[in-house]
Amino acid sequence: MPTVTMTVNGKKMSAECENRTLLVQFLREKQGLTGTHVGCDTTQCGACVVHIDGLPVKSCTTLAVQNEGAKIVTIEGLAKDGKLHPMQEMFREHHALQCGFCTPGMVMAAIGIVDRHKGEPTLAEKTVRHELEGNFCRCTGYHNIVKAIMAAFPLMKG
Amino acid sequence: MANAGIGQAVRRREDFRFLTGTGTYTDDIDRPGQVYAHIVRSPHPHAQIRRIDTAAAERASGVLAVFTHDHLAADGVGGLPCGWLVKGKGDKPMVEPPHPVLATGVVRHIGDPVAIVIAATRVQAADAAELVKIDYQMLPVVTSTAEATRPDAPRLHTDAPRNLCYDWELGDKAAVDAAFARAAHTVTLDLVNNRLVANAMEPRAAIGEYDRATGTHTLYTTSQNPHVIRLLMGAFVLHIPEHKLRVVAPDVGGGFGSKIYHYAEEALVTWAAKKVGRPVKWTADRSESFVSDAQGRDHVTSCALALDKDGKFLALRVKTVANMGGYLSTFAPAIPTYLYATLLAGLYATPAIHCEVQAVFTNTVPVDAYRGAGRPEACYLLERLVEKSARQTGIDRAEIRRRNFIPRAAMPYQTPVALQYDSGDFVANMERALKVVDYAGFAARRADSARRGRLRGIGLSTYIEACGIAPSDVAGSLGARAGLYEVAEIRFHPTGSVTVFTGTHQHGQGHETTFAQLVSEKLGIPIENVEIAHGDTAQIPFGMGTYGSRSIAVGGSAIVKAIDKIVAKGKKIAAHILEVAERDIEFKDGKFQVAGTDKAMSMGEVAFAAYVPHNYPLKELEPGLDETAFYDPKNFTFPNGCHICEVEVDRETGVVDIARFIAIDDFGTVINPMIVEGQVHGGLVQGIGQALVENCVYDGASGQLLTGSYNDYCMPRADDVPSFQVETNESAPCTHNPLGVKGCGEAGTIGAGAAVMNAVVDALATVGVTEIDMPATPHNVWRALKNAKT
Numbered sequence: 001m002p003t004v005t006m007t008v009n010g011k012k013m014s015a016e017c018e019n020r021t022l023l024v025q026f027l028r029e030k031q032g033l034t035g036t037h038v039g040c041d042t043t044q045c046g047a048c049v050v051h052i053d054g055l056p057v058k059s060c061t062t063l064a065v066q067n068e069g070a071k072i073v074t075i076e077g078l079a080k081d082g083k084l085h086p087m088q089e090m091f092r093e094h095h096a097l098q099c100g101f102c103t104p105g106m107v108m109a110a111i112g113i114v115d116r117h118k119g120e121p122t123l124a125e126k127t128v129r130h131e132l133e134g135n136f137c138r139c140t141g142y143h144n145i146v147k148a149i150m151a152a153f154p155l156m157k158g
Numbered sequence: 159m160a161n162a163g164i165g166q167a168v169r170r171r172e173d174f175r176f177l178t179g180t181g182t183y184t185d186d187i188d189r190p191g192q193v194y195a196h197i198v199r200s201p202h203p204h205a206q207i208r209r210i211d212t213a214a215a216e217r218a219s220g221v222l223a224v225f226t227h228d229h230l231a232a233d234g235v236g237g238l239p240c241g242w243l244v245k246g247k248g249d250k251p252m253v254e255p256p257h258p259v260l261a262t263g264v265v266r267h268i269g270d271p272v273a274i275v276i277a278a279t280r281v282q283a284a285d286a287a288e289l290v291k292i293d294y295q296m297l298p299v300v301t302s303t304a305e306a307t308r309p310d311a312p313r314l315h316t317d318a319p320r321n322l323c324y325d326w327e328l329g330d331k332a333a334v335d336a337a338f339a340r341a342a343h344t345v346t347l348d349l350v351n352n353r354l355v356a357n358a359m360e361p362r363a364a365i366g367e368y369d370r371a372t373g374t375h376t377l378y379t380t381s382q383n384p385h386v387i388r389l390l391m392g393a394f395v396l397h398i399p400e401h402k403l404r405v406v407a408p409d410v411g412g413g414f415g416s417k418i419y420h421y422a423e424e425a426l427v428t429w430a431a432k433k434v435g436r437p438v439k440w441t442a443d444r445s446e447s448f449v450s451d452a453q454g455r456d457h458v459t460s461c462a463l464a465l466d467k468d469g470k471f472l473a474l475r476v477k478t479v480a481n482m483g484g485y486l487s488t489f490a491p492a493i494p495t496y497l498y499a500t501l502l503a504g505l506y507a508t509p510a511i512h513c514e515v516q517a518v519f520t521n522t523v524p525v526d527a528y529r530g531a532g533r534p535e536a537c538y539l540l541e542r543l544v545e546k547s548a549r550q551t552g553i554d555r556a557e558i559r560r561r562n563f564i565p566r567a568a569m570p571y572q573t574p575v576a577l578q579y580d581s582g583d584f585v586a587n588m589e590r591a592l593k594v595v596d597y598a599g600f601a602a603r604r605a606d607s608a609r610r611g612r613l614r615g616i617g618l619s620t621y622i623e624a625c626g627i628a629p630s631d632v633a634g635s636l637g638a639r640a641g642l643y644e645v646a647e648i649r650f651h652p653t654g655s656v657t658v659f660t661g662t663h664q665h666g667q668g669h670e671t672t673f674a675q676l677v678s679e680k681l682g683i684p685i686e687n688v689e690i691a692h693g694d695t696a697q698i699p700f701g702m703g704t705y706g707s708r709s710i711a712v713g714g715s716a717i718v719k720a721i722d723k724i725v726a727k728g729k730k731i732a733a734h735i736l737e738v739a740e741r742d743i744e745f746k747d748g749k750f751q752v753a754g755t756d757k758a759m760s761m762g763e764v765a766f767a768a769y770v771p772h773n774y775p776l777k778e779l780e781p782g783l784d785e786t787a788f789y790d791p792k793n794f795t796f797p798n799g800c801h802i803c804e805v806e807v808d809r810e811t812g813v814v815d816i817a818r819f820i821a822i823d824d825f826g827t828v829i830n831p832m833i834v835e836g837q838v839h840g841g842l843v844q845g846i847g848q849a850l851v852e853n854c855v856y857d858g859a860s861g862q863l864l865t866g867s868y869n870d871y872c873m874p875r876a877d878d879v880p881s882f883q884v885e886t887n888e889s890a891p892c893t894h895n896p897l898g899v900k901g902c903g904e905a906g907t908i909g910a911g912a913a914v915m916n917a918v919v920d921a922l923a924t925v926g927v928t929e930i931d932m933p934a935t936p937h938n939v940w941r942a943l944k945n946a947k948t
Binding site for chain 1 (some may be wrong): 169170172173174175176177178179180181182183185186230276280281357358360361409410411412414426443444445630651665666667668832833835836837839840841843844867868875876877879881906
């Protein structure tokens with residue numbers, strides 16, 4: 001079995017895994033990072049979104065071995081010194097989560113949306129809804145998730 | 159504390175763990191020495207099992223064991239029990255066919271479990287499962303609800319002729335026939351209530367563990383009701399007494415009904431853990447969820463409303479065929495009967511109602527309660543029928559409802575279908591919704607849409623649901639095989655903090671926050687000093703769990719009852735210490751006060767005295783401050799409301815856009831408005847999902863599930879739905895529980911479908927389309943438009 005090395009949430013990590021091991025399995029089973037969830041097997045639900053070299057990616061759709069040397073950030077790596085990331089904070093403030101299962105992927109995808117539009121003066125609700133297409137939530141009806149992302153936009157623009 | 163009590167939008171205390179990836183869902187748990195199970199499932203909807211060859215699988219790398227039905231039978235493992243006995247016409251009991259944990263002889267739906275492979279790793283189990291050879295002899299298939307009872311339909315169970323589980327009725331048929339005979343208007347409608355898949359985002363999972371030293375079994379499972387699972391699995395399937403069986407439902411990622419039931423996999427991992435001497439974990443992948451989680455709805459209905467010349471409803475007649483799937487799931491028989499026909503009065507004073515329901519077996523995944531459970535089906539047909547009546551009689555859709563609503567002054571109101579409504583102001587809710595939507599301005603909005611080449615429609619729906627399930631004696635008389643009370647324990651600790659043990663279970667509802675608010679306010683202690691515990695039978699005295707919007711109405715009431723016991727005991731303690739008569743002690747704002755004086759003890763001081771009883775009435779009172787209450791509701795609760803939807807339809811593509819959606823709901827007293835609104839939003843999207851995009855489809859000829867993944871089963875996405883305007887009306891609280899609460903979990907799903915479809919029909923009616931079934935997908939709408947044009 002090959003050994004894969006990557007930087008996860010700022011720490012260098014190595015583990016042996018089969019070639020067929022998906023990144024999400026590698027993170028959950030080899031690194032114990034169970035915050036990243038598996039909600040489907042067809043790359044649609046988005047519960048497994050992590051950041052790979054700064055971009056949001058569904059970690060069920062890339063093999064661990066493809067990420068040799070990559071910088072991965074998972075939901076566990078967002079809060080710094082016990083302080084939530086503004087996106088996490090806005091999810092809490094606007095009740096953008098219920099059962100919490102889609103939340104890690106949703107937050108990672110949401111940060112990606114804001115990152116993509118940071119240079120623009122405003123972020124339209126329509127844009128947020130369209131770019132959230134890759135993430136399912138069965139609890140919130142998206143209403144408060146959209147609100148939270150819109151509220152995080154000015155905070156993350158800085 | 160002032161900003162953490164009842165009525166405050168307290169931010170959720172459970173959020174931190176979910177936002178930081180530190181929640182503990184079942185699949186996140188690894189037990190020492192754990193091995194993995196893979197279930198071998200039938201790829202065929204109906205087939206005879208001629209032979210199972212497990213030899214190659216047993217030899218595969220990492221495999222510990224492969225088990226089939228014969229192994230279970232040798233250990234005396236029972237079948238999966240059904241929790242509700244429905245009696246049909248003439249008191250005839252329903253047909254209750256065996257529901258084996260692993261199939262024996264015949265498989266009856268795609269996904270029917272046949273064998274379980276246990277191996278050292280997840281992939282080894284999956285790889286070995288492919289080596290299990292099963293020789294199937296195909297049998298003819300029936301998946302269609304409407305065709306199940308045809309004489310030529312293949313029979314699923316030998317004891318169920320015409321695949322009939324029961325033929326049931328409710329109401330006064332003679333009165334209904336007489337009313338139809340004299341009606342000025344008769345409005346008829348044939349409807350399909352499409353089958354849905356619950357699709358909680360967390361797939362089901364289970365870990366079984368056996369402790370040889372103590373003989374104790376533990377099951378970690380994705381359940382909405384761990385005590386119910388312990389009872390059903392322990393007593394009926396594995397024959398393990400409760401004191402040797404612990405069931406833990408940790409963080410659970412959504413349920414919507416699909417995690418109520420006792421499933422085969424729970425029994426399999428619990429049983430297998432003892433056989434192989436290792437903890438056994440099973441986690442469904444999503445494809446497996448599509449063929450093994452109980453599904454929802456699936457009714458075919460003909461209904462008719464009789465009206466007098468002024469548009470007053472005289473009688474309602476409903477005939478429904480309800481699909482049970484291949485076997486009876488835990489609560490399946492109750493859904494299209496006692497949670498459906500009993501709601502057919504809706505908000506209306508219809509004097510005569512008669513409903514007949516035939517429940518049928520088909521070669522499909524079992525159907526059971528899915529968010530709303532029977533009540534969305536009732537609301538849907540009734541509100542479609544009312545809207546059609548408005549069109550047919552020429553009476554405005556709001557006016558015809560106004561003329562028929564049960565007035566607030568008529569409460570309590572006995573319906574002709576068994577329920578007694580206790581409260582509600584139906585007129586006020588609709589008038590408010592009409593005002594918020596600017597009903598009078600609709601014509602102008604429609605004209606504006608038309609200028610942009612789009613068809614605009616508006617649809618109303620009003621709903622009522624029976625929640626707070628249930629008075630145990632009533633439920634028992636209707637066939638429930640369990641009590642339906644709820645349990646709470648309030649345990650004060652010596653230095654004044656509190657742990658509340660509740661038999662309800664949260665899987666998104668925010669009980670850890672809402673219940674803490676309630677306890678903080680009632681006991682006058684800071685919310686930080688209150689911890690809510692749930693989901694572990696080793697910790698919680700007992701409980702029936704969370705479904706049917708019951709947690710606050712029944713579970714919250716149990717908490718209040720336990721609080722009352724705490725306060726009663728606290729008064730005795732305070733009276734002794736303050737040297738006054740018990741009747742002179744008043745409890746208010748967390749203080750036991752001698753009436754008319756400034757002599758008082760805080761709640762914390764009383765708790766300390768109870769645990770350090772140096773100055774304490776030891777002769778008459780036990781030390782400690784820990785009270786348990788069982789609350790059995792006096793009646794159901796009746797959340798109700800009015801939803802209004804406006805849609806725009808693109809004539810060229812058939813795409814339906816929801817332009818506006820307003821929900822005015824009466825949930826009685828609201829503890830946390832933020833959480834309640836969140837419940838409504840989520841419910842609405844599940845209702846809208848059914849109306850516009852979701853549909854579970856089996857191929858009629860092959861019986862194959864055509865919508866077995868998210869590629870084919872359309873889940874509502876963020877850009878399929880709008881933002882909502884939601885309000886609650888707290889002016890008509892529940893009259894029979896101590897908080898005045900009614901429950902809010904299912905309301906959105908119940909009302910939304912009819913509002914959306916009424917709006918779609920209203921839009922399409924302008925170009926000659928009069929009826930369309932759910933889901934109103936672009937294809938279905940486009941086809942309807944095309945057919946109307948030619």
